Amino acid sequence: MMNILKYNTKRSKVYKLFYAVLPLLLLVSCNKEIENKAHFASTDDIKDDYSEKSYKVAYIVIEGAVGSVVATEATDYNKMPFLASMTSKGLFSWNSIASDATQDITFYADLLTGVKKDKHKVVSDDISGAAFDKYPLIFDRLKKDLGTRTAVFTSNAIVDKLSQNSTIDNKKVLASDEQVVQEAKTELKRDDSNFTLVTLNGADKVGKTQGYGPKSAAYLTALNTVDKQLKEIVGTIESRLNYNSERWLIVVASNRGGTYELDPIQDDHSLYSVPFRNNFVLFYNNQFQYKFIERVDLSDPTYDGSAIRYTGTATSAVIDADKADIYNLGNTVDKEFTIQMKIKFHNRGSLNPTFFSKMGNTGNSDDGWSFIHNGGIGWRLKVKGTQVIDNEVFNLNEWYTLTAKIYNDKGTRKAKVFRNGVLKAEGSINGVQGSSSQSLKLGSGATYGSGASHTITDVRIYNKALPDEYIASNYCQTAVYDDNIYWNDLIGYWPAIEGAGNVLVDKSKSKINFNITGEVSWNAFSERSGSLCPTAPQNLELSTIRSVDAPVLIYNWLGILGTDKFNLDSKVWTPNYSNN
Structure with missing residues (x-):
């Protein structure tokens, strides 16, 4: 699974700074950061530099959202219209493959460390053996390296447990998604808001009691509700007084999918056909162009x-x-x-x-x-x-x-x-x-x-x-x-x-x-050719964006250099930039 970096044609001073420091990396590979930060720079202001622009991140986790179901609701049925609109300025995958975990706390550790369970060691609610000293949670890495203001709003006790030893400036564990959204909006209005994690568990709650998948009306309704909540959160960001002079990376991802019986016509007997592991990831910025990372077509693959x-x-x-x-x-x-x-x-x-x-x-x-x-x-x-x-x-x-x-x-x-x-x-x-x-x-x-x-x-x-x-x-x-x-x-x-x-x-x-x-x-x-039988990727999960890939993009966005030394499992994905 290989990707060619496409750089901005208009380069800001931050581009020039990073270019002077780091060699051009034209081939994207696993476990490597984007050593040239060109694509994270502004494209419209040649006077722009890293100190003048404020780079910020909102990380929104939709628990239990099955990627393929979300895709259908957003793009085919228009039942998640706001998420669908974000794809026009997004780098995203609907058929992401979450790690082979069984515990929700493990999926969250992937999301928040950028490594999988063999490294972070979070395999149960007992996190006493977690390797957070080697692979810190995002909050801790940002606080240590940048002194970043961090905030967390969740109604999930797992997130509270994972971050119990983290220094977080504004952490609230709330009773409902409605309260989570309201508190997140308050934080996101602050001038010094910098990194905010928001988790929404309404769809997962419904899925656990009334079933996941496209045949559960209650689950689909819950996804529609999540879409409205997402619109509120992103709308708060985009209505900030200084939004036009800020650079926001908004990450929307599910921690995992949910178990249901897949329609046989959709089952290709690969990891793509495991609904529990089918999550999605979207990276959004108002200067990104549409870029969809599609699943490999295993029924009629091409040589690419x-x-x-x-x-x-x-x-x-x-x-x-x-x-x-x-x-x-x-x-x-x-x-x-x-x-x-x-x-x-x-x-x-x-x-x-x-x-x-x-x-x-x-x-x-x-x-x-x-x-x-x-x-x-x-x-x-x-x-x-x-x-x-x-x-x-x-x-x-x-x-x-x-x-x-x-x-x-x-x-x-x-x-x-x-x-x-x-x-x-x-x-x-x-x-x-x-x-x-x-x-x-x-x-x-x-x-x-x-x-x-x-x-x-x-x-x-x-x-x-x-x-x-x-x-x-x-x-x-x-x-x-x-x-x-x-x-x-x-x-x-x-x-x-x-x-x-x-x-x-x-x-x-x-x-x-x-x-x-x-x-x-x-x-x-x-x-395609009669003389070729294209070989499926050995690690199929690397073919689309994974939740474990988000941290390295966040670190690069916020300006942390040398992330290759962190030994992350994150694979680098490169957004295309608009000239608008």
Whole structure:
């Protein structure tokens, strides 16, 4: 699950400050903060700086709100019109997946620490063993690092218990949601209001007694009531005297969903189909643009990413020779390998352009190995001067999986080449030197040919000859994870769909990245193909925004630097900004 940061075109002084302090992080990854705070800056005031604008947060938790039900009520039936209106200036997910907890106090600990239970250790109402010293609640982190004024309004004893040792400036545990809303409105009118947590449990109370889900009329009515309460709270914020000179992040999230019998037509037997874990998260600011993070379509998935288009020899991804020795094929029968990639040819070029190699000039008989276009027709594996050739013509602009297998056949070293899992050719490379002192190059190389253009992704090198049957049945998969039977045999695995930057990250145990040289052009794609069977994310819950993701956004918004050292489980999600 990967995201490309989109930055404001008009940069404020806070942008410049953070940019000077921290390197540009173009690839969003789990457990990393947004190291450049550009997208949190004002877009309309070049004189703006962090001290002149007041950055504030309201964190509103709607307990027991099933994300998919809320989505239907808001967007289809207009029964939650205010929440629906917030999505027009929101970054949000309706199909969030809450953690695999059973206790409400655990879900709340996720919401308020940014880590899951294996770190915060809150698994029951007895919180004596909680690791709040390592993973503080938001109130405590803000108070310690920024001296922020904090407030909490809740009718839930769990929130009171979790925060019993926290220093909170205005904390009230009340008898009803109506009282919670009134007290929250009073706090939110204060000039020094800075971080306010509001929890509403009306929908959850109804769900527990009269059922959750779309068939419970009482539950749907309760959601409508919550929507009106939400409107009151946000309306109070937006009617503040200084609202136009303030920067409010309003987070609306459910702690979890609720159990009910799902309609079979909606059940895809994944975590998306567990109503109890189906919550939602929305980040709202009046300068955000609509950005919906949709669930992965497991019934008809697409291959999604952004990859480099290599043209001629203008661009290469390179691993220097001093790090690339492990990719030498050698010349002895005991060294077995499987090399695989996905490639889309845009232009075949002329003669024999190279697109993957660890040898010198591939037009000669240098030591080493290479993948080469075969005279504008098919492709070939070349090991020194010996070649195994697939002569079938490639269609342009169509995904193919190419595989080369080097193996021991009863004491003779041989090679096979496959196209989309189908064996195309085989031959002997016995005694041929497949090692060289050259770097490993992807995309282009020194060769007898020119002009080819291609997109390459999902590059894998195994120090094992994979079975033909495995190659045939798994070639179409677009990802491999650490639960795969051959994961430990991977010595290089580059998904190559980062979408930005000058590095292709190695996901294997080797951790040897490609550095991109020359012209870099990333091209986004989202495609279906008969030669692809896109692989579902290993951690499906990371595919949409989770409640555990909220704290890092809040910290960044309020100006806390260096949140990577907090070791949060929060994944960074980046809002798009409006130019209005």
